[in-house]
Structure formats: C-alpha cells, structure tokens
Amino acid sequence: MEWITKELAQEIVTRTMDIIPYNINVMNEHGVIIGSGEHDRVDHIHDGAMLVIQKQETLIIHHKQAKKLKGVKPGINLPILFQDKMVGVVGITGIPAEVKNYGKLVKMTAEMLLQQAFLLESMQWKERVKEEVMNELLNNASVPHSAIVDRANMIGIDLSIRRVAVIIQLTIKETNQDHHKLRKSIVASLQSVLTEADLLSDFSFPTLVLLKRIHLKEQSWNRSFTLTELTHLQTMLNQHKDITYKIAMGHDSAVVSESFQRAKQTLQTGCALFPEKSLYDYFDMSLPVLLSQLPSKSELQSFFSLLVAQDENGELQETLTSFIEQNGELNRVADSLFIHRNTLRYRLDKIKKLTGKDPKHTKELFELYISMLLYRIQP
Incomplete structure (x- = not known):
C-alpha cells in the first residue's frame, strides 16, 4: 500500500519549507525521492533514506559520508511513522549541526499531514460507501442483499432500524453563486439536528434525501414525533436566506424504496395542490397522491x-x-x-x-x- 503519495510528499515539502530555510526531501518506503524543494532530485534513489529504512532510525550525514552515497547531500534524515509503522523518510539538506535542531519539527509536520490525509481519505471512503448503500436502498424494490448489508455494517449503519424517506428539495436564489460552499453549509446545519441513525445524502443536490429514523409508540410509528423533528429541520433551513425549500415525507414501509417513491409523489402532488406550504406528509395527502397516479384526463x-x-x-x-x-x-x-x-x-x-x-x-x-x-x- 502506498502510504505517502507524490502529492502529499510535495505538500509536506511546501509546508515545512515555509517554516525553515532549508531544502526538504520526502522519500517513500523504497527510498525513492517523491517530493523535494529541488525538483530535479525527484524520482531518484536516496541511499541515505535506504539506510534509515534498514536501521529504522534517524541518520545524520556529514559531507564526507555524502560523497560515498548515491543521491545524497549532507543533512539529517528521519523516519516517518504512521500507526507504529515506518512508511517513509523525510530529509533536511544542510550542515548537520545547523539542521538537526529542526529534525523533530519536520518529522512531526510530516506525520501530522499524513494523519490528516489518512483521516480525510477515510471520511471520503465512508461517504462513498454510504452513497452506495443509500442508492441501493432507494432504488431496489426488495430487501437489500447481503453484500449491501455487509458494507453498511462496515461503516456503522444498522439497516434493521426502521426509517422513513424524506425529500428536501431546495431552490437556490440566483444571487448565490457559490453552490459548493452553500451545499456544505446546509448539510452541516441539517446534520447538527439529526441523529447518528439518520442517513442524509446530498448526491443529487440541490435535492437532499433523508432516511429518518422513526420512533415507536406502542409498537407503532410515532408520526407526530417525526413531524416535530422535521420542524427542527425547517428551523435550520430558514436560517439560510439564499434558498427556499419543500419537504415531503413518505410512509413507514419495510422497503425503503417504497417510502421514497411515496415521498416523491407527495412532493409533486403537494406542490400542485398547496404551493404555499413547505412541508408535505403522505399520511395527510394519501388520497390526492393516489389520485395523481390515475391516467391523465380522467x-x-x-x-x-x-x-x-x-x-x-x-x-x-x-x-x-x-x-x-x-x-x-x-x-x-x-x-x-x-x-x-x-x-x-x-x-x-x-x-x-x-x-x-x-x-x-x-x-x-x-x-x-x-x-x-x-x-x-x-x-
């Protein structure tokens, strides 16, 4: 597995060279330079890094030693550790007596950036899996197959929890041009009032899909509690002056895709019959929703x-x-x-x-x- 990419290595170089006035090299676990302030050294073997990898310890290289090693200049080379494993080497070029005091700082910076990159990649992977799971739930008319259940379990999603589909359709005012920033802001606002069991997807932005966990009262869906929770979402959305919105809730069904289809039908019917409203509930609109499925011009x-x-x-x-x-x-x-x-x-x-x-x-x-x-x- 490639722990340190060339992009990350160059970012480590750039960040550290903004702090100290010396050249920085980053080598991978094979001793190849993959990031450097001296770009002509990239992709060359660094014998000093190979020694660090072999000995698993910091190596100070003086001028005489540098002449005997390939691709090496005087300086200090330190192991980059991640999860107690050596994954690369970071080197500072310069007179050892001058640069060795910067060693711990550069090593800490490299390991911190590696940790951040790993966490970001993990979050992105988790989001991709969640999107895959939700897409399966919303579009598959049957119980999700075992592979989807396994993937959901991997990221902590319990598919045995009863959920109702809710569609949040946003309309962005023309005055707002930064849709990416607005998207992040809205999703963050909504997540602040959702529970861990609620699943929110923004892959069809400006339409959001929420699979809302339902609470039971005497083994039946406590619908009024869910409606109260949706009013909290409305409160959060009302704080965003660059949008208007419509929210439509489907029905409680063992098959999520059925609830999602009802939510879509409820949204379409609600907008036609009650354009002044912003929240539509299938339970209150079941008759007009069912009528909307009749052939046109009945x-x-x-x-x-x-x-x-x-x-x-x-x-x-x-x-x-x-x-x-x-x-x-x-x-x-x-x-x-x-x-x-x-x-x-x-x-x-x-x-x-x-x-x-x-x-x-x-x-x-x-x-x-x-x-x-x-x-x-x-x-």
Whole structure:
C-alpha cells in the first residue's frame, strides 16, 4: 500500500519549507525521492533514506559520508511513522549541526499531514460507501442483499432500524453563486439536528434525501414525533436566506424504496395542490397522491372542468373549496367567504346546475372533491 503519495510528499515539502530555510526531501518506503524543494532530485534513489529504512532510525550525514552515497547531500534524515509503522523518510539538506535542531519539527509536520490525509481519505471512503448503500436502498424494490448489508455494517449503519424517506428539495436564489460552499453549509446545519441513525445524502443536490429514523409508540410509528423533528429541520433551513425549500415525507414501509417513491409523489402532488406550504406528509395527502397516479384526463375530472369553464372570477371554485374545508357547515362557510347565507345557497345551487352534482349531498360532494383534486393535480 502506498502510504505517502507524490502529492502529499510535495505538500509536506511546501509546508515545512515555509517554516525553515532549508531544502526538504520526502522519500517513500523504497527510498525513492517523491517530493523535494529541488525538483530535479525527484524520482531518484536516496541511499541515505535506504539506510534509515534498514536501521529504522534517524541518520545524520556529514559531507564526507555524502560523497560515498548515491543521491545524497549532507543533512539529517528521519523516519516517518504512521500507526507504529515506518512508511517513509523525510530529509533536511544542510550542515548537520545547523539542521538537526529542526529534525523533530519536520518529522512531526510530516506525520501530522499524513494523519490528516489518512483521516480525510477515510471520511471520503465512508461517504462513498454510504452513497452506495443509500442508492441501493432507494432504488431496489426488495430487501437489500447481503453484500449491501455487509458494507453498511462496515461503516456503522444498522439497516434493521426502521426509517422513513424524506425529500428536501431546495431552490437556490440566483444571487448565490457559490453552490459548493452553500451545499456544505446546509448539510452541516441539517446534520447538527439529526441523529447518528439518520442517513442524509446530498448526491443529487440541490435535492437532499433523508432516511429518518422513526420512533415507536406502542409498537407503532410515532408520526407526530417525526413531524416535530422535521420542524427542527425547517428551523435550520430558514436560517439560510439564499434558498427556499419543500419537504415531503413518505410512509413507514419495510422497503425503503417504497417510502421514497411515496415521498416523491407527495412532493409533486403537494406542490400542485398547496404551493404555499413547505412541508408535505403522505399520511395527510394519501388520497390526492393516489389520485395523481390515475391516467391523465380522467372522466372524474370533467365535473370540476365544467365549473371552471363558467366561473370567470373564480368565486364558485372558492365557494366549493371553502364548503369542503368547513365540512359543509353553512354558517362557517358564509363567514369565511364574508357573504350572506342566501348568497351561499345561490352559489351552491349554481354549482349543482353547472356540474350536475349537488354539494349538499355527501356522495356527490365527494365526487366534486375528487374532480377538483384531479383537475389541480392533472391540469
């Protein structure tokens, strides 16, 4: 395994030469110079480094010794250790008496940068595995196969935990040009209010996908608790003035991909019916979501279409909507529309005349409601 890449070696050289006024060389575990302030020395064997590797200890090279060794100048060469293993050598070129005091500083710098690079690579690898696991969960219509379960276990993801799919669709205002910085800021904000069992993916940014751990109450999904958690996400998103957003939650399902599909359908339907809202829940919208899956231009849609065609100022549509929202209670409907009850009765009769459906009859009101939903979902 190559512990120190040429890119990392040159970074070690650059960082340390910013601190001390001497040339720095970095050699790999084979004694080859892979980073140096003297670029013509790169890719050459350094015999001094070979001796350090053989003896596993620091080597001071004086002028006379340097003449006898290949690719070597006077100075000091020190082993680079990582996880108690020697993975390379760092050398300082110069008169030994002058440079030896810098040895520990240069060695510490090299090992610190190696540790940082390793941690970054580990984080990136973990993110790649998480993306692979989430992609499998979101797109596979069956229980994840053993290989995915094993990979999830490798990075500490317990797939036995029940989760619900949540889609967070962001719209970035044109004034913000640095999408990468905004992406990191938003993800960091959301992660601050999520638990370790929650899985957040930003691979389709500006759309985020969250697999939210659900809490149980008497063995059933405590949906109200999850909704409260989503309001916390809204609070965090509201702090970002460069975006607007829509959040849609699917249903509790043993198969994550089914919950994800419901979340997508809920988002699409919610935006069509309630564009003023920012949070949509499949549980509250299951009927319109299911209707949205019907073939377009359903016959049921024709009732409301007839009404729209003869309702130039939209007052009949407004009246029907209020009548449904107020459960047909005439006084409350009239109050919400600021009209007299007689005016309300006139409008309801007109709706019946235009559509052939009487809003005051429960079955026919339901048909009108379905027709209205279909019209708005499938205009």
